[in-house]
Amino acid sequence: MRKKLTILGVIFIIFAILGYAYFDNQKKQQSQSKPTIGILQLMSHPALDSIHKGIIAGLKDEGYTPGKNIKIDFQNAENDQSNLKTMSTKFANENADLTIGIATPAAQALANTMKKSPVILGAITDPKGAGLVKNNQKPGGNITGVSDQAPLKEQLGLIKQFMPKMKTLGIIYTSSDDSAVAQYKKFVVLCKQEHIRLKAYSIANTNDLTQVAEQAAHSVDAIYVPTDNTIAGAMQTLVGAADKAKVPVFPAVDTMVKAGGVATYGINQYELGVATGKMSAQILKGKKKPSTTPVKFFRHGKLIINQKQADKLGIKVPANLLKEAQQKGEIIK
Numbered sequence: 389m390r391k392k393l394t395i396l397g398v399i400f401i402i403f404a405i406l407g408y409a410y411f412d413n414q415k416k417q418q419s420q421s422k423p424t425i426g427i428l429q430l431m432s433h434p435a436l437d438s439i440h441k442g443i444i445a446g447l448k449d450e451g452y453t454p455g456k457n458i459k460i461d462f463q464n465a466e467n468d469q470s471n472l473k474t475m476s477t478k479f480a481n482e483n484a485d486l487t488i489g490i491a492t493p494a495a496q497a498l499a500n501t502m503k504k505s506p507v508i509l510g511a512i513t514d515p516k517g518a519g520l521v522k523n524n525q526k527p528g529g530n531i532t533g534v535s536d537q538a539p540l541k542e543q544l545g546l547i548k549q550f551m552p553k554m555k556t557l558g559i560i561y562t563s564s565d566d567s568a569v570a571q572y573k574k575f576v577v578l579c580k581q582e583h584i585r586l587k588a589y590s591i592a593n594t595n596d597l598t599q600v601a602e603q604a605a606h607s608v609d610a611i612y613v614p615t616d617n618t619i620a621g622a623m624q625t626l627v628g629a630a631d632k633a634k635v636p637v638f639p640a641v642d643t644m645v646k647a648g649g650v651a652t653y654g655i656n657q658y659e660l661g662v663a664t665g666k667m668s669a670q671i672l673k674g675k676k677k678p679s680t681t682p683v684k685f686f687r688h689g690k691l692i693i694n695q696k697q698a699d700k701l702g703i704k705v706p707a708n709l710l711k712e713a714q715q716k717g718e719i720i721k
């Protein structure tokens with residue numbers, strides 16, 4: 389009897405151990421099979437932060453919940469080139485299944501490191517010009533994504549409506565920012581076509597911004613700013629200098645209007661992120677391939693007006709624009 393009980397006990401213990409090992413192994417396998425997404429963000433500024441939030445929401449929309457059935461490794465390079473390199477290498481070492489680059493330098497760092505797994509562009513102005521894809525319609529390689537190319541013509545038209553007596557328009561951009569330079573070049577062509585006198589001002593980094601902005605504000609009637617990562621992170625400096633000369637700033641994106649710009653037709657930054665997240669999920673599921681998925685562009689922006697800033701500068705907002713913003717855009721009061 390006692391012997392029988394002992395044997396039963398031993399059998400029980402063996403099963404218990406085997407059972408534990410089995411479940412433990414399954415748990416491990418589950419976490420191993422959880423795909424890893426590496427997200428590399430150039431730096432923090434309100435636009436890029438919104439894009440990041442949108443990416444997470446877009447992944448969730450497609451059934452990927454971070455921590456549950458997907459692992460997210462998020463890295464912020466704080467605008468430092470060597471960080472971009474180290475962080476991309478980290479993703480390569482952990483065999484990330486897919487990586488997302490937010491802003492051009494981040495995407496370029498990933499493109500240089502991740503040669504096989506998909507690299508998704510999170511709001512890159514000019515993917516072809518930045519050497520990231522061969523062709524925006526047929527990317528060809530392991531890279532595709534979403535572009536935030538701003539509707540420049542709509543934006544210039546808007547400035548003209550706000551400033552009917554404008555003689556000279558200024559543009560400020562960072563000379564090392566590919567995204568800003570790409571838009572600056574397009575803007576020059578556009579202003580020529582529209583017979584607008586454009587004066588260009590470039591900065592090397594934020595240290596130059598106050599001085600260059602003051603200089604610009606003294607010789608132009610309004611200042612345009614493209615999607616420029618450095619200036620997007622230092623809007624208060626630019627607006628502070630422009631305010632002193634009572635010169636309005638018209639930026640390319642909604643978040644920069646919120647930070648003191650007067651108005652724009654802007655592409656919603658969060659929506660750019662959502663589109664990036666969704667595309668990433670579809671590629672991860674194997675439903676789409678980067679090589680044959682065209683880069684997604686948003687053709688039109690939504691009108692956003694900073695009424696508070698317009699009032700401060702004594703600029704009258706045209707009634708038709710106010711109505712449009714009330715109906716299908718946004719007004720900041």
Ligand code: TRP
Pocket residue numbers: 435436490491492493511512513514536567614615616617620641657
């Ligand atoms: N398009 C920029 C790039 O390619 C990144 C970016 C997205 C951005 N949204 C922005 C920059 C808003 C300034 C403002 O680098």
